[in-house]
Amino acid sequence: MKRVIKPTVSTLTVVASLVTILTVPAMLYDRVLSLLAVEFKLSIGQLLTVLLGLLICGVSWALFVCRKKQKDVLTDTLHANHIDTSLEQQIAKAKLQNSYFGVLLVDIDNFRSVNNSYHHEIGNNVLTQMVGVIRPRSHDEKIFRYGGDEFLIIAKLGMSKEDCWGFGNRIVNEISKYPFVGKVNSNPIKLTISCGCILAGGNDAVDEIRHRLARALKEAKKQKNCAYILDVSEKQKSWETRHQNSRPSRLDPGAKR
Numbered sequence: 001m002k003r004v005i006k007p008t009v010s011t012l013t014v015v016a017s018l019v020t021i022l023t024v025p026a027m028l029y030d031r032v033l034s035l036l037a038v039e040f041k042l043s044i045g046q047l048l049t050v051l052l053g054l055l056i057c058g059v060s061w062a063l064f065v066c067r068k069k070q071k072d073v074l075t076d077t078l079h080a081n082h083i084d085t086s087l088e089q090q091i092a093k094a095k096l097q098n099s100y101f102g103v104l105l106v107d108i109d110n111f112r113s114v115n116n117s118y119h120h121e122i123g124n125n126v127l128t129q130m131v132g133v134i135r136p137r138s139h140d141e142k143i144f145r146y147g148g149d150e151f152l153i154i155a156k157l158g159m160s161k162e163d164c165w166g167f168g169n170r171i172v173n174e175i176s177k178y179p180f181v182g183k184v185n186s187n188p189i190k191l192t193i194s195c196g197c198i199l200a201g202g203n204d205a206v207d208e209i210r211h212r213l214a215r216a217l218k219e220a221k222k223q224k225n226c227a228y229i230l231d232v233s234e235k236q237k238s239w240e241t242r243h244q245n246s247r248p249s250r251l252d253p254g255a256k257r
Helices: 009-016 044-070 080-097 111-134 161-177 206-223
Strands: 020-028 031-040 100-108 142-147 150-157 193-201 227-229
Touching (some): 080 100, 080 142, 080 150, 080 206, 100 111, 111 161, 193 206
Parallel strands (some): 193 227
């Protein structure tokens, strides 16, 4: 007859008296720099508490690194490679709610002259200041660094064409009035931006949105210092398929400034 050995208090005492060596990686973002080995004696309860704490710290750090990877280092805006996913999510919400949302593409007029006149360090400072001005006020809105001095904003649901253009026009006006700081004790730098605006809905595709947005910005850049919105149909069909033989109309900003 086999003899079954059951755990007893003395067995647990022996386990608890063993030396514990805990190895902790020293990391900088996602790079392991070194390993730290710690030797100590703990009760099982204390050991589990330590391990749980380390697990929580590890998860928190992983989330922090993940968020950092999503952000542009200079401007603290979202990376451009997250635009398509965010647009797809907003399109899905728009389809469920039978609603529309605005998408805006902002570009600084003649930004190269700022870099040439004040050097790239001042140009970078100007970019960070501009983001502070145009950063969305709502958690439902996201801003991405589209590339260089271009920024894309996905606005909230429930917008009309007038709301979308009004949002873009407000940004244009705020930037034109803002005294950007260049060198210390020097005159403020004056900037203007061009803003292409479109209204998107649940039946739109990401590629279509990008194409229409580029068209809107191109029209805005022709006039500079303005917000331009493509005139789209109520069903939100693409500009190219529904308006092949007509030019996009522009809401009159003079009436609203």
